[in-house]
Amino acid sequence: MHHRYDVLVVGAGGAGLMAALYAAKGNVSVACISKLYPTRSHTGAAQGGVGAALGNVQEDHWEWHMFDTIKGGDYLTDQDAAEIFSKDVIEAVYELEHMGLPFSRTEEGKIAQRKFGGHTREFGKAAVERSCYAKDRTGHMILQTLYQQNVKAGTTFYNEFHVTDLIIEDGRCRGVVAYDLSTGEIHTYHAKAVILAAGGYGRIFKITSNALTLTGDLMSIYYRKGLPLEDMEFYQFHPTGLSKLGILVTEGIRGEGGILRNSTGERFMERYAPTIKDLAPRDIVSRSIITEIREGRGVGRDGDAINLDLTHLPRETIEQKLAEITDLARTYLGLDPIKDLVPIQPTAHYAMGGIPTDVNGLCLSDGHGGSIEGLYAAGEQACVSLHGANRLGTNSLGDLIVFGRRAGIYAAQYARQVDYAPMPENPEAESKDMLNRMKNASGTDNAALIRKELQETMMNNVGIFRNGPDMEKQVDIVKELKARYKNVSVSDPSQRYNSELMEAMELGFMLDCAEAMTASALNRTESRGAHDREDYGERDDANWLKHTMAYKDLNNDNNVLIGYKDVSLKGYTRAFEPKPRVY
Amino acid sequence: MTQAQITPSTPATAAAMMTLKVKVLRFDPEKDKKAHWETYEVEASAGDRVLDVINHVKWYVDPSLTFRRSCAHGICGSDAMLINGRNRLACKTLLRDVVKKSGDTITVEPIRGLKVEKDLLVDMEPFFDSYKAIMPYFINESPEPAAERIQSPELAERMAHSSNCILCACCTTSCPIFWVNGSYLGPASIVQAHRFIFDSRDEATQQRLNIMNQNTGVWRCRTAYNCTEACPRDIPITQLIEEVKRAVMYQQA
Structure with a gap:
């Protein structure tokens, strides 16, 4: 089946829904494709809040937010993106409120704000209340509100359609190819502009806060075309996932006064970040936790967790403001945070890297100013690079609404100015080949076993602490898994709702993301933000203050080519020079 | 086996x-x-x-x-x-x-x-069609202030339960009335209507109360409590439905 829209959005989480709303305001025809029903998107799992310098509780300024974001990103953050973001996110939060989002409120009836990791006043002096929240289900409320507004706007949705290919010819995007899960049919979408907003790929790790569906599909499809993925080595481990399960426990807990304690009961973050302690950025807290565990001060049966202590907080705070995580602790661990310590461990959470874009969401084809006309990206799957080497808590939700909106606006503007570029003949040919190969493969390899091996080895070899020999080993492991992947056969022959086929396809996408991540991480011989190397312990600005651009070598499927892109070290009105990062 | x-x-x-x-x-x-x-x-x-x-x-x-x-x-x-x-x-x-x-x-x-x-x-389309029928979106056509609209913590708390809904359909598909009459909007849609009806900032209360007053609306509920028992988010759904019934009766939230 063939469709035609001026602007086509792929993904229906926060970034995709915001992009669809704003594209529609630009008077163009818009449709949104998602492999899920929109309200199932993982934006809904975000808990703690969206950071914006509203100053509702304490004095705050966008410049402070900009500084914190850049320092949090260990100076790899592009400062032009950070300046746009810190200013625009204020207005964007008000806009969400105007869309009806049920924020928690201050006594005066303003949007309530709380402290969060790495968010400070006066350039690092002390923690500041910047996170605007709706209890501890802010992402859920953003997802619901944006979906509601799309229902109001009459956006066309194609739910449970898996995108299998992007049509790019002569440097211009012409549309996408998608597989309709309900019928097994291939659909082609001819579009003047396409916006990619399909989320991250945390499922390449064993312990993750990410949904089973976060498999890096669109990053992989982009990368398979020989186009670059930026800063893939920078992957965030959230310090507090429920022990063994990896389910997210919001940093908002520590914002409300929760404390991390080791097996001796010590508040160990005082040693690692004397000024802001438990509210240090996530990369630092995650490393501190692993260090405590390695030195034998972990808790739990395997000694591989750390306790999160809320027991000193007022019952009302826990039940009112932290109801979501209270429910999670009770459901999954049988523990009551009002009186029990909650065992946590770092969990793979968020990709700082992804499809490179400029500040308007336009996708970049290299590190020297090249771009793909008509192709935009936003959200976790994109790398504008707001987050640099480490994202601050709350800045993901801010990123979705600020850069999702910009992608929608600029994609619509572009679509109004151009005609449809012709589609090639048989645009669906490659997708059909790929799906047929999997359906007709005669091998005996099991996709689930390969996936499990990938997840375990990525966790061990490209996790929180990294070193050359382990990552070299992982390069070979990924090669071997890719070879085995070619032998995966799909045994379910059905046309309708063939989820086995989709899971097998997703595994192929995950392998690409793991390959790009491992190669990028092995190549960067320094420690910066979330990328921490035991064999290169220091940040090295002289050689490495630059973005990585990883390309699949189209002549050798197992080879990754590495290029670079300059960091934008100046905003439009403010600039912050790289300094040592202490908290 | x-x-x-x-x-x-x-x-x-x-x-x-x-x-x-x-x-x-x-x-x-x-x-x-x-x-x-x-x-x-x-x-x-x-x-x-x-x-x-x-x-x-x-x-x-x-x-x-x-x-x-x-x-x-x-x-x-x-x-x-x-x-x-x-x-x-x-x-x-x-x-x-x-x-x-x-x-x-x-x-x-x-x-x-x-x-x-x-x-x-299962086919979720009828479920989402019922959802869409209650105008599940914030309506306030007054000029927007430069900052947020003011709402007291107490008024915000009135949406605490209803805004917690994740549209999983556990409630609606446990409702005996829904089983025999698929045109009944069902508990999930009523919870969604509640979220807007009881939002002090929303201006379409009357329109939603009218939808709730139709024969596919709130009066179909026979308080079987199946919905409340089924909700994985512990939303007191039957109570919220009762609040909507009362609002329809007195024509105000």
Whole structure:
């Protein structure tokens, strides 16, 4: 089946829904494709809040937010993106409120704000209340509100359609190819502009806060075309996932006064970040936790967790403001945070890297100013690079609404100015080949076993602490898994709702993301933000203050080519020079 | 019967491993005339989620087993199923909630009242059509202030329960009225209507009350409480429906 829209959005989480709303305001025809029903998107799992310098509780300024974001990103953050973001996110939060989002409120009836990791006043002096929240289900409320507004706007949705290919010819995007899960049919979408907003790929790790569906599909499809993925080595481990399960426990807990304690009961973050302690950025807290565990001060049966202590907080705070995580602790661990310590461990959470874009969401084809006309990206799957080497808590939700909106606006503007570029003949040919190969493969390899091996080895070899020999080993492991992947056969022959086929396809996408991540991480011989190397312990600005651009070598499927892109070290009105990062 | 082994995924509170029989109601429209039971023997621990068990069956025993799932921790609302005769989210139901000892059987069926497309996966379109019928979006045409609209913490708290809904359909598909009359908007849609009717900032209260007053609306409810019992988010749904009934009666929220 063939469709035609001026602007086509792929993904229906926060970034995709915001992009669809704003594209529609630009008077163009818009449709949104998602492999899920929109309200199932993982934006809904975000808990703690969206950071914006509203100053509702304490004095705050966008410049402070900009500084914190850049320092949090260990100076790899592009400062032009950070300046746009810190200013625009204020207005964007008000806009969400105007869309009806049920924020928690201050006594005066303003949007309530709380402290969060790495968010400070006066350039690092002390923690500041910047996170605007709706209890501890802010992402859920953003997802619901944006979906509601799309229902109001009459956006066309194609739910449970898996995108299998992007049509790019002569440097211009012409549309996408998608597989309709309900019928097994291939659909082609001819579009003047396409916006990619399909989320991250945390499922390449064993312990993750990410949904089973976060498999890096669109990053992989982009990368398979020989186009670059930026800063893939920078992957965030959230310090507090429920022990063994990896389910997210919001940093908002520590914002409300929760404390991390080791097996001796010590508040160990005082040693690692004397000024802001438990509210240090996530990369630092995650490393501190692993260090405590390695030195034998972990808790739990395997000694591989750390306790999160809320027991000193007022019952009302826990039940009112932290109801979501209270429910999670009770459901999954049988523990009551009002009186029990909650065992946590770092969990793979968020990709700082992804499809490179400029500040308007336009996708970049290299590190020297090249771009793909008509192709935009936003959200976790994109790398504008707001987050640099480490994202601050709350800045993901801010990123979705600020850069999702910009992608929608600029994609619509572009679509109004151009005609449809012709589609090639048989645009669906490659997708059909790929799906047929999997359906007709005669091998005996099991996709689930390969996936499990990938997840375990990525966790061990490209996790929180990294070193050359382990990552070299992982390069070979990924090669071997890719070879085995070619032998995966799909045994379910059905046309309708063939989820086995989709899971097998997703595994192929995950392998690409793991390959790009491992190669990028092995190549960067320094420690910066979330990328921490035991064999290169220091940040090295002289050689490495630059973005990585990883390309699949189209002549050798197992080879990754590495290029670079300059960091934008100046905003439009403010600039912050790289300094040592202490908290 | 198929043999399978499962690795415990939640040993933090893990009890000893046990062997379970998982009875799943299967239906493939491309080959089955009607649904039939299949039973899988699975080794698992009490702290495992039902989702872990059926994922295990899909990954290692019978890959054709079909169901929806995404977040795996009760926030996305994809995996509502009828588990041991009660609507629940497979990812929020631990084995210890549904079995007592090794050798026990758990049954897993699709939620009721919506057309089964394949195995545990049902047609969600009628559910979302009912959702869309209640104008599920904020309406306030007054000029927007430069900053936020002011709302007291007390007024904000009136939406605490209704805004917690994840649209999983556990409530609506446990409602006996919905089973016999699919045109009833159902508890989930009424909860969504409640969220806007009781929002002090929203200006379309009257229009929504009119929708609730139609014969597909709130008066169909016979307070069976099935919805409240089924809700994985602990929303007191029957109470919210009563509040909407009262608002319709007195024509104000």
